[in-house]
Amino acid sequence: MLDTLTDPFAGEIGSRALVEVVLLGLVCGPLGAWVVLFRQSYAAESIAHAALPGLVLASLAGLPLLIGAAGGLATAAGAIAFAGRERNVEPDTAVAVVVTTLFGAGVLLGLSPEVPARLGDILFGDPLSVSWEEIAATGVLAAVVLASLASFHRRLVLTGFDSQAARSLGASPRRVELALLVMLAGATLVAVQALGNLLVVALLLAPGAAALRLARGLGAALALAAVLAVVAGISGLYASYYLELAAGASIALAAVATFALAALWPSLTGRRASP
Amino acid sequence: MSALLSARGLRGGYAPGADAISGIELEVHPRQLVAVLGPNGGGKTTFFRALLGELPRREGSAELNARVAYVPQTERARLDFPVSALDVVTMGVYADAPWYRRLGKASRDRARESLGMVGLEAEARTRFGELSGGQRQRVLIARALAREARILLLDEPLSGLDSVSAARVRQVLDDLCAAGRAILVATHDINDARSADRVLCLNHEQIAYGPPEVLDAPTLERTYGGELITLPGGDRAVVVQHHTH
Numbered sequence: 001m002l003d004t005l006t007d008p009f010a011g012e013i014g015s016r017a018l019v020e021v022v023l024l025g026l027v028c029g030p031l032g033a034w035v036v037l038f039r040q041s042y043a044a045e046s047i048a049h050a051a052l053p054g055l056v057l058a059s060l061a062g063l064p065l066l067i068g069a070a071g072g073l074a075t076a077a078g079a080i081a082f083a084g085r086e087r088n089v090e091p092d093t094a095v096a097v098v099v100t101t102l103f104g105a106g107v108l109l110g111l112s113p114e115v116p117a118r119l120g121d122i123l124f125g126d127p128l129s130v131s132w133e134e135i136a137a138t139g140v141l142a143a144v145v146l147a148s149l150a151s152f153h154r155r156l157v158l159t160g161f162d163s164q165a166a167r168s169l170g171a172s173p174r175r176v177e178l179a180l181l182v183m184l185a186g187a188t189l190v191a192v193q194a195l196g197n198l199l200v201v202a203l204l205l206a207p208g209a210a211a212l213r214l215a216r217g218l219g220a221a222l223a224l225a226a227v228l229a230v231v232a233g234i235s236g237l238y239a240s241y242y243l244e245l246a247a248g249a250s251i252a253l254a255a256v257a258t259f260a261l262a263a264l265w266p267s268l269t270g271r272r273a274s275p
Numbered sequence: 276m277s278a279l280l281s282a283r284g285l286r287g288g289y290a291p292g293a294d295a296i297s298g299i300e301l302e303v304h305p306r307q308l309v310a311v312l313g314p315n316g317g318g319k320t321t322f323f324r325a326l327l328g329e330l331p332r333r334e335g336s337a338e339l340n341a342r343v344a345y346v347p348q349t350e351r352a353r354l355d356f357p358v359s360a361l362d363v364v365t366m367g368v369y370a371d372a373p374w375y376r377r378l379g380k381a382s383r384d385r386a387r388e389s390l391g392m393v394g395l396e397a398e399a400r401t402r403f404g405e406l407s408g409g410q411r412q413r414v415l416i417a418r419a420l421a422r423e424a425r426i427l428l429l430d431e432p433l434s435g436l437d438s439v440s441a442a443r444v445r446q447v448l449d450d451l452c453a454a455g456r457a458i459l460v461a462t463h464d465i466n467d468a469r470s471a472d473r474v475l476c477l478n479h480e481q482i483a484y485g486p487p488e489v490l491d492a493p494t495l496e497r498t499y500g501g502e503l504i505t506l507p508g509g510d511r512a513v514v515v516q517h518h519t520h
Contacts, residue, residue, distance in 0.1 A: 037353075037356065150374070150375075151374050151375070152374075153374065154366075154369045154374060157358070157366065157369075158366055158369070160353065160356060161352055161353055161356045161358060161363070161366070162347055162351050162352040162353065164347050164351045165345055165346075165347040165351065165352075165415075167327075167329055168327050168329075168344065168345040169366060169367070169369065169370070169422075170369065170370050212357065215357065216357065216402065217357055217358070217359065217362070218356075218357045218358055218362070221357050
């Protein structure tokens, strides 16, 4: 029985993947809960997809994917800001146009025969291929995002609860919302190399949304979101090992399963869900 | 008794060349409840923003001699946000400690006492979204009290409340006034304004300021830009807006 639990992580590849998904879960869970509370799920998906051309270009140039994702996100932010200056373009339209353009460009680049990594690896990630250097980078960025979440906690509460009154209580809603997007970009940078451009959104949003359905208080929801995201990551690795499935996709499905379970929880237990 | 709040020729706005409010001239003393009366979009909330220092001031001055707190409309708050009544009141003491330090016992006690002052200590752990409209309004008032504010700015606090809840909120406001606070209440209800100590009639510019007796027909018609109709019985009045097509 114990072997069944430890076998997937016995080797170097499995242990590196375990450390990576635990770090990702700790940062993506609570951040995702905030993203859901701020109704920024669309932004989360957009930010991840907009990084694709940068990832492909980094792959072409032989650079770390982290640098490519950072470049992609910076380009997307600039393009969204530029498109948003047009008076007749609504902000969500600007985001949609820029993101689909960048995603399409990324796919075209990714189909080039010169791209060493397969497009599938970039889109769906592979936590089993991360190096210790990439894990170190994940650790540093995860620590920065978690420290930022802690320092912004009260201002996030004030703004998320009532942005109109937040200013009179000492929070600047615009700055808080911008800070949340920057943290989201940071977490996407961290997670995209393991989970890929398409699947990162699952670990960012599903455990957070699930925790908000299950927990009554905010502190409990944030803690539960971290636990669910870590559990989803580890469960995905088990599924990948024993069922011989793609690890990134398994983690994404496990993350979504946490939300499905949370949605079914009231009917399974006969308890009322949190409103 | 010195004024807690005074404004002298206050004028300000967001858009270049267009004033959101102008000509505000008033003094508010402790134990006074002031109704800020005007139509929707007439500048009541903007006037509060000016007092909070959030509106670019173009002329005049506003002097506040005590801490001020803003109490928003309850509909603006997120009912699905996972916070209890006490959590919301505790937001009022966040400024007591830096982000890296836990709130002290004195601050937490003050939040709990503030909730008691509005009669909701028994609901401390109830989720904000599960409270009634009147209870939510009282929780937001308690949050302002936790800030140790002596000047309270309430934005339409009775809007959408049933008569029992509205009476309870009015009683809380009367008690706070009696305890020495100055309270400004934005309202578009003429009959609410008649029960205040002072009335500020506002429609982008100050129309009148004084005791409820200033609420005569010409003043109300100027405030609302319409025609005043007194309903049968004479105890209620409504303003009919003029429409131009």
